[in-house]
Amino acid sequence: MITLKDIGDELGLSPATVSRALNGFPEVSLKTRERVQEVAERMGYRANRSAQRLVTGRSGMVGMIVKTSPDLRADQTFMEVLVGMSAALAARDTDLVLAVDQGHDPIEAYRRMLSRDMLDGFILNAPVMDDPRVNFLKAEGIPFVVHGRDRLDADYPFYTIDNYAVAAESVQLLAALGHKRIAYLNGAEPYSHVARRRAGYLGAMAAAGLPVIDGAHTNDAPSEAAGYRQALSLLAGQRGTPPTAIICSSTLLAEGVMRAVRDRGLLVPGDLSVMAHDDDLPLSRAISFSPALTVTRAPLRDACVPLANALVDLIGGGNPLSLQSLNRAELIVRDSTGPAPANGTDPWP
């Protein structure tokens, strides 16, 4: 293994100067820096992280806790985030350590992990409203970042999309097409993004003077089957007059909705407009729907690099408030949304 000393010997410099040159200290002369970089490159130098960590007093490791859930979609989203996160952290010389949450107490897993590993910080995902993990880590003074946002006045670094706008813009698009009966199939209630989308739906419906469709959310995890079941129930009029448009909080739900529509012999968008929020997961491609799905789109993987950087910066002493990121999802109009069916041609029995 090549060390700073090896490079220094090659150039007649001390390890200290080589270290400073490689780490971009301003006091090193340009020509020295260039010579050092050239030799380091040529000799294939890679800093010994253990040594760096020992001297800086940081472990170079951050933790993330996997909630074991029998829900496939969770696995999909988790895989996506995991792989992206792990690459983004590697780019900042940081390792990602995983642990499993066995259920029950949500902060127990964090306690255990802290007492076992030396961790510089945590990444949280899928926060619920006023998340107890957030409260715990704040109280302990452990650095963390959140994928999502558990309260509107968050004072920690986060990366999230504007979930209120996601729902509200969907409603506005459909209302502009003349739809009056718009249903929203949401995810499981405790999650804060679900609550925000619900708020966005309610807000936009109220603003448009439209009636909220009861049961416009579900406590199931989003899945094709849940979408199918919910859509059948809506289309059968079990929750009042059937909607002319359904917004889904995920493309998985939309798949089920599409199947229900087909099974009832209806057409999209002629009889029913369907749209969804699209996390752009590899498995459920909105563009390959037939008809192609209108969506609000925000690739989940986009969160990884910003989150990794925010956490490493926070650990390095960055200001939490300047590491917050609230993003807008794209609105992509495709073929699954259209004008509301004319009054009086109600296709439902």
Add this chain to the structure above:
Amino acid sequence: MITLKDIGDELGLSPATVSRALNGFPEVSLKTRERVQEVAERMGYRANRSAQRLVTGRSGMVGMIVKTSPDLRADQTFMEVLVGMSAALAARDTDLVLAVDQGHDPIEAYRRMLSRDMLDGFILNAPVMDDPRVNFLKAEGIPFVVHGRDRLDADYPFYTIDNYAVAAESVQLLAALGHKRIAYLNGAEPYSHVARRRAGYLGAMAAAGLPVIDGAHTNDAPSEAAGYRQALSLLAGQRGTPPTAIICSSTLLAEGVMRAVRDRGLLVPGDLSVMAHDDDLPLSRAISFSPALTVTRAPLRDACVPLANALVDLIGGGNPLSLQSLNRAELIVRDSTGPAPANGTDPWP
């Protein structure tokens, strides 16, 4: 943070003795060891891994490469292995570092990872026959263990089940029930476990004097949809006289087979016996099938601890051959298998 010196000061011992006591060196007196352990416990001592790694010259990190695949089952099995592996390695003070394989050249990802991270070894999974990654790592002299076995004369540490026996015993069970037309729905061809199961199927069928059913494997990744499609094709007689029994290489395939059977108005096991190999993944529970599924069962997660230990032992200088583990799957007979339908009462049109 508590250090060896802190403990030593407390007891009037040198850090060296404390280190030896904690690490189980035989020359430390029993009473000293006990006092040290008691104080270390009380003070909440945790060794600084960076320091340990620096002095031992090991990074304490092992690598694993995720093949990105649009296939859900891969995600499921991967999640299962990942989470288990990560816990099992943690118990040996080792971190798991992930990287993503972008496709094309299978060893490129390993090259990149080796040049970027300082890794003590690798865990490989899902080997293909004569796997190029195995050849590469052997040539480079990098320690690795394999979940599975890419060749019968493997000289590296591995953990695998006897996949030949998995298939052969399934055939034997069904043959003993009088079945003569037994089909095998296998996974994608390149994988070595698939090839071994195919060999087991062929061997047992030949031994029983039964005709192999053509197309008894599929190149698709195992999925409910693939099982459905394959079963329909078999039951429709598109591959000769329909089978009276179908063995599936995964419970996912079996789900599809069951659906196909229902759609054709047939009964399990009256008209068709169905069995599968069961990795015991959380999502596809053989016991909840209706009727409950007869399986060969070998929980995927059982591999994690042995594999983690084998790798850490190998890195520590263990003998590869003594770290190999070939295991037998359980045979669990439930309600989806029964006597072959009597001749002449062929239920198929």
Add this chain to the structure above:
DNA sequence: CTGAAAGCGCTTACAG
């Protein structure tokens, strides 16, 4: 059985 010493590779005040 225990201790003093050296050293792993790096960073960073402190001098110059």
Add this chain to the structure above:
DNA sequence: CTGAAAGCGCTTACAG
């Protein structure tokens, strides 16, 4: 702008 020195916390020959 550069170097010599100290030190991060641990392990392990080497002495006793």
